[in-house]
Amino acid sequence: MGTLIMCISSLLSFLPLLLLSIPTLIQWRFGPARHLQNSGPISYPMIGCLISFYKNRRRLLDWYTDMLSASPSQTILISRLGARRTIVTANPRNVEYILKTNFTNFPKGKPFTDILGDFLGNGIFNVDGDKWCHQRKLVVHQFNATSLRAYVEKVLKDEVEKKLLPVMESAAVGGRAVDLQELLRRFAFDLVCRVSLGYNPCCLEYDCLDARQPILEAFDTASDICARRGAAPLAAVWKIKRFMDYGSEKRLREAIGKIHLFVDDIVSEKKRKIMSCCEKGEERWDEMDLASKMVRDGMDDEFVRDTMISLIMAGRDTTSAAMTWLFYLLSCHPHVGNEMARELTAIQCGDDASGFERLKELRWLKACICESMRLFPPVAWDSKHAMSNDELPDGTKVRAGDRVTYFPYGMGRMKSLWGEDRFEFKPERWVSEVERGRVKALKNYGPYKFSVFQAGPRACPGKEMAFVQMKYVVASIMERFAIRPVIPDRPIFVPLLTAHMARGFKVLVSRR
Numbered sequence: 392m393g394t395l396i397m398c399i400s401s402l403l404s405f406l407p408l409l410l411l412s413i414p415t416l417i418q419w420r421f422g423p424a425r426h427l428q429n430s431g432p433i434s435y436p437m438i439g440c441l442i443s444f445y446k447n448r449r450r451l452l453d454w455y456t457d458m459l460s461a462s463p464s465q466t467i468l469i470s471r472l473g474a475r476r477t478i479v480t481a482n483p484r485n486v487e488y489i490l491k492t493n494f495t496n497f498p499k500g501k502p503f504t505d506i507l508g509d510f511l512g513n514g515i516f517n518v519d520g521d522k523w524c525h526q527r528k529l530v531v532h533q534f535n536a537t538s539l540r541a542y543v544e545k546v547l548k549d550e551v552e553k554k555l556l557p558v559m560e561s562a563a564v565g566g567r568a569v570d571l572q573e574l575l576r577r578f579a580f581d582l583v584c585r586v587s588l589g590y591n592p593c594c595l596e597y598d599c600l601d602a603r604q605p606i607l608e609a610f611d612t613a614s615d616i617c618a619r620r621g622a623a624p625l626a627a628v629w630k631i632k633r634f635m636d637y638g639s640e641k642r643l644r645e646a647i648g649k650i651h652l653f654v655d656d657i658v659s660e661k662k663r664k665i666m667s668c669c670e671k672g673e674e675r676w677d678e679m680d681l682a683s684k685m686v687r688d689g690m691d692d693e694f695v696r697d698t699m700i701s702l703i704m705a706g707r708d709t710t711s712a713a714m715t716w717l718f719y720l721l722s723c724h725p726h727v728g729n730e731m732a733r734e735l736t737a738i739q740c741g742d743d744a745s746g747f748e749r750l751k752e753l754r755w756l757k758a759c760i761c762e763s764m765r766l767f768p769p770v771a772w773d774s775k776h777a778m779s780n781d782e783l784p785d786g787t788k789v790r791a792g793d794r795v796t797y798f799p800y801g802m803g804r805m806k807s808l809w810g811e812d813r814f815e816f817k818p819e820r821w822v823s824e825v826e827r828g829r830v831k832a833l834k835n836y837g838p839y840k841f842s843v844f845q846a847g848p849r850a851c852p853g854k855e856m857a858f859v860q861m862k863y864v865v866a867s868i869m870e871r872f873a874i875r876p877v878i879p880d881r882p883i884f885v886p887l888l889t890a891h892m893a894r895g896f897k898v899l900v901s902r903r
C-alpha cells in the first residue's frame with residue numbers, strides 16, 4: 392500500500408511537467424515552421440533549445456552567426472522554454488519584407504515595450520502606430536538638410552574645436568593613456584544633448600576624464616539593465632525582481648529617476664526662458680533644438696521628456712561605438728590609415744570654413760566607416776513582433792506573436808552576402824570608381840543587405856547626421872594625432888542595446 396502511494400505521488404509530481412510539455416510537443420510535431428527544424432539549435436520537447444542557449448549565452452552573436460551561415464536561407468528558429476519563439480534572419484529579402492513590404496505586420500510590439508517601457512516610456516524607440524508617427528515627423532523635420540548644415544557650423548565645429556581637440560592635445564602632451572571609447576561617448580553625449588535639449592552637460596573635459604559623471608552612469612545603468620532583461624533566459628525572473636524592487640531592478644528604478652530629473656529640470660528651465668524670450672520678442676539659436684520647439688508648441692511635459700530620452704539614447708552611443716571600432720581597425724591596418732591621410736591632404740577646405748562641403752568629398756573615409764560598421768554594427772540586432780500569421784519570402788512561416796529579429800552583425804559576416812573575405816576589413820569593397828588616385832564614387836549595397844541603420848519607414852532618421860559627425864571627428868583627429876592601442880589584444884564586442892567595446896579602448900595619443 393505504502394509503495395502504491397509513493398508511486399502515485401511520484402507520478403503526480405511529474406504531472407505539471409507533463410502538462411507543460413504538451414504545447415511544446417504539439418509545436419515540435421506540428422509547428423508551422425517545421426521546415427526550419429534543421430536550421431537552428433538542437434531543440435528538445437518542452438525545454439526547446441534552453442540548454443544550448445544557456446551554454447552559448449556569452450557568445451550569442453557568434454552562435455547565431457554560425458547557425459545562420461549553415462542555414463540554407465540564412466534564417467533560423469529559436470524556441471526555448473520561458474521565451475517567445477524567435478525567428479532570426481540574415482536574409483536581405485526577408486529583411487526587406489519585415490522592414491518595408493509588410494511593415495504594418497511587424498511593429499515593435501508589446502514584448503518590446505514591456506522590456507523598455509520603464510526607461511523609454513512613450514519615446515519614439517518604444518512606440519508604434521500613431522504615437523510613433525507623430526514623433527517620427529518631429530524628428531525627421533529636425534534633421535532636415537538645412538538643419539544639418541547649421542548643426543555642422545554651429546554645434547559640431549564648436550564641440551570639436553573647443554572640447555575634443557584640446558582633450559586630445561592634453562593627452563598627447565601628458566603622455567598618459569586615455570580611454571578613447573569613453574572620450575568619444577562623452578563627446579557624443581554632449582553633442583546629442585545640445586541638439587535635442589539645447590543644453591550642454593559638458594561631460595567631456597580632460598581634467599574630469601577620471602571623474603564620475605552621474606548622469607552618464609545613470610544612462611549606462613538603465614540601458615545595460617534593460618538590455619539584460621531582453622537577453623534573460625527567463626523573463627519571469629526580472630519581472631519578479633521588479634515587483635520586489637530588488638537588485639538590478641532597484642538600480643534600474645533609481646537610474647531612471649535620475650534621468651527623469653535631469654531632463655525635467657532642463658525642460659522646465661527652457662520653458663521659463665522661452666516664456667521670457669517670447670515676452671521680449673527675441674529669437675535665439677538654442678531655441679532651434681527639438682525640446683524648445685516642442686515646448687513652444689505646447690506639448691505635454693511627459694511626451695517631451697520621453698522623446699528626449701529616446702533621442703539621447705539614439706545619438707549617444709551609436710556614433711561613439713562606430714568610431715571606436717574604426718580607430719581600432721585602423722590601428723591594425725596602417726595602410727588604410729595612410730590612404731585616409733592622403734585623401735585628407737588632397738581634399739582641403741578652400742573657402743568652405745566649416746568644412747561641410749569637404750565632408751562630402753571624403754569618400755575613402757566614408758568607405759572606412761561603412762566597412763567598420765559592417766563588421767561591428769552599433770545596433771547588432773533588432774526585433775519586431777508579428778501581429779498575425781505570415782510567411783517570409785524564403786518560405787519561413789511566422790506565427791502571430793513571434794519575435795522576428797533581423798541581424799546586422801550576422802549579415803556582415805555572411806559569405807553569401809560579402810564573399811570569402813567577409814571577415815576582413817577591406818574598405819575597398821565599397822569603392823566603385825577611382826580617378827587619378829582619388830575615390831570618385833562609392834557602391835550602394837542597399838539598406839536590406841547593409842542594414843546597420845535599419846530600413847523602410849523606421850529607418851534611422853539620424854543617419855546623415857551620424858555620417859557628418861563621424862567624418863568630421865575622424866578627419867579632425869587623424870589630421871592631427873596618431874593613435875596607438877596600449878594593449879594590442881583583440882577587443883571584445885558587447886552587444887547590449889548599443890554595442891560597445893568591453894573594458895574600453897585604451898590608447899596613447901601623439902601629435903603628427
Ligand code: HEM
Pocket residue numbers: 515516527530583701702705706707709710713768769770773842843844845848849850851852853854856857
Ligand atoms: C552610427 C550611428 C547610428 C546608427 C548605426 C544608428 C542605427 C539605428 C537603428 C538600427 C535604428 C532602429 C532601432 C530600432 O528601431 O530599435 C535607429 C533608429 C533611430 N535613430 Fe539611429 N543610428 C545612428 C545614429 C543616430 C543619431 C546620431 C541619431 C540622432 C541624434 C539617431 C536617431 C535615431 C532615431 C530617432 C531613431 C528611431 C527611429 C524610429 O523609430 O522611427 N540615430 N538608428
